[in-house]
Amino acid sequence: MAIAVDATRFQFQRDRILRAAAACFNQKGYSGTSLKDVARQLGLTDAALYYYVRNKEELVYQCYLRAADLGRRAMERARASGGNGFEQAFLYIRNHVEIMVGDAGPVAIMSEVPSLKPAHRNEILAISRRHSVAFEEILSNGLRDGSIADCDVRMTGNAVMGAINWIPKWFHGDPAVATQVLETFPDVLTRGLRKTSG
Amino acid sequence: MAIAVDATRFQFQRDRILRAAAACFNQKGYSGTSLKDVARQLGLTDAALYYYVRNKEELVYQCYLRAADLGRRAMERARASGGNGFEQAFLYIRNHVEIMVGDAGPVAIMSEVPSLKPAHRNEILAISRRHSVAFEEILSNGLRDGSIADCDVRMTGNAVMGAINWIPKWFHGDPAVATQVLETFPDVLTRGLRKTSG
DNA sequence: GCATTATTTTAATCCTGATTAGAATTTTTG
DNA sequence: CAAAAATTCTAATCAGGATTAAAATAATGC
Numbered sequence: 001m002a003i004a005v006d007a008t009r010f011q012f013q014r015d016r017i018l019r020a021a022a023a024c025f026n027q028k029g030y031s032g033t034s035l036k037d038v039a040r041q042l043g044l045t046d047a048a049l050y051y052y053v054r055n056k057e058e059l060v061y062q063c064y065l066r067a068a069d070l071g072r073r074a075m076e077r078a079r080a081s082g083g084n085g086f087e088q089a090f091l092y093i094r095n096h097v098e099i100m101v102g103d104a105g106p107v108a109i110m111s112e113v114p115s116l117k118p119a120h121r122n123e124i125l126a127i128s129r130r131h132s133v134a135f136e137e138i139l140s141n142g143l144r145d146g147s148i149a150d151c152d153v154r155m156t157g158n159a160v161m162g163a164i165n166w167i168p169k170w171f172h173g174d175p176a177v178a179t180q181v182l183e184t185f186p187d188v189l190t191r192g193l194r195k196t197s198g
Numbered sequence: 199m200a201i202a203v204d205a206t207r208f209q210f211q212r213d214r215i216l217r218a219a220a221a222c223f224n225q226k227g228y229s230g231t232s233l234k235d236v237a238r239q240l241g242l243t244d245a246a247l248y249y250y251v252r253n254k255e256e257l258v259y260q261c262y263l264r265a266a267d268l269g270r271r272a273m274e275r276a277r278a279s280g281g282n283g284f285e286q287a288f289l290y291i292r293n294h295v296e297i298m299v300g301d302a303g304p305v306a307i308m309s310e311v312p313s314l315k316p317a318h319r320n321e322i323l324a325i326s327r328r329h330s331v332a333f334e335e336i337l338s339n340g341l342r343d344g345s346i347a348d349c350d351v352r353m354t355g356n357a358v359m360g361a362i363n364w365i366p367k368w369f370h371g372d373p374a375v376a377t378q379v380l381e382t383f384p385d386v387l388t389r390g391l392r393k394t395s396g
Numbered sequence: 397g398c399a400t401t402a403t404t405t406t407a408a409t410c411c412t413g414a415t416t417a418g419a420a421t422t423t424t425t426g
Numbered sequence: 427c428a429a430a431a432a433t434t435c436t437a438a439t440c441a442g443g444a445t446t447a448a449a450a451t452a453a454t455g456c
């Protein structure tokens with residue numbers, strides 16, 4: 001009954017499982033990965049996973065929750081930076097890209113959100129929406145403070161999110177590529193936002 | 199034994215099925231859609247689908263093949279236009295976006311490519327690769343002919359493809375939005391490519 | 397209209413991977 | 427070390443959707 005200072009072992013394993021699952025889902029597709037696949041990667045047996053997760057649906061849900069959370073953190077660090085609109089947009093993108101190609105481990109592409117059970121699906125969708133809105137707000141701020149060139153905020157947001165979310169489709173862990181991505185992607189995505197003159 | 203001039207009825211139904219399937223996959227997720235779901239949408243019975251497709255795997259494969267083909271056409275029309283690099287890039291994006299939000303019907307997001315059987319998977323991947331390479335070539339041409347500003351060709355390609363491929367995630371058929379997308383998305387995606395001065 | 401072919405349905409079957417129960421093992425605690 | 431709790435395994439079971447076989451219906455050609 002210790003005052004759970006150490007959410008240690010359980011939480012730790014659970015997180016390993018989520019990362020292994022994310023890796024499997026991204027690499028082998030959702031329908032292509034069985035619980036056995038995920039378990040094997042950790043030297044476990046499929047049944048063992050049920051100690052950490054109610055069922056496969058919840059495994060996916062947790063993966064997505066983790067992905068959403070990492071995105072949220074990237075966003076919050078950017079907003080906390082106190083820069084102008086452009087700087088915050090750039091920073092958010094860099095933070096998020098860093099997560100996608102960095103050692104946070106694989107981040108699951110949210111392709112099976114629609115098949116989550118309603119409560120889970122709605123939660124994930126709500127977080128995603130908040131996330132999008134937050135980015136659009138940054139863009140709006142940038143328009144107002146003059147750091148971002150005139151643009152359709154909604155569409156720009158959709159474009160940027162798409163580009164970021166799609167990363168795991170073509171990035172497969174090569175560290176050299178990771179460096180390149182980190183250096184160029186944020187610039188690629190924000191070039192169009194830069195205010196040219198005044 | 200007629201010289202199959204009219205691939206009519208069969209091909210027609212098959213295409214309807216592919217579109218219905220694409221719609222289901224995008225809306226309900228891959229694991230969330232059963233063959234019965236797809237069939238019901240057409241007033242058919244699940245078993246009837248087997249007259250048009252060997253199994254579910256092939257249904258997905260055909261959906262992806264169709265998606266890839268639509269993309270290829272968008273690309274070819276752009277290349278055939280004979281414009282400079284920037285113009286071709288812009289045109290390709292417009293063409294492709296038009297397909298994604300237009301009345302070509304829903305285009306399947308290729309999220310389950312990894313779980314296709316090897317031959318199918320490799321074919322889809324090969325097409326995708328060709329597609330990416332083609333776009334990168336357009337960008338390279340633009341760099342050479344001076345119509346596109348200095349940029350990382352590979353990463354720019356990845357960003358643009360991601361943004362386009364992600365469209366079905368947030369576009370759900372609203373015609374007003376379709377118009378907006380068509381008008382703004384190509385501009386959003388190419389702004390960063392425009393040569394500012396010389 | 398009749399025969400042939402194309403398309404769809406009904407009614408099983410099948411199969412695979414998720415899930416569960418309970419035993420075994422390992423870890424922790426005192 | 428003994429008892430309790432935590433974690434994992436073995437061995438079934440189970441469910442649900444994919445798939446099939448055969449019959450029924452619709453379309454087509456003559």
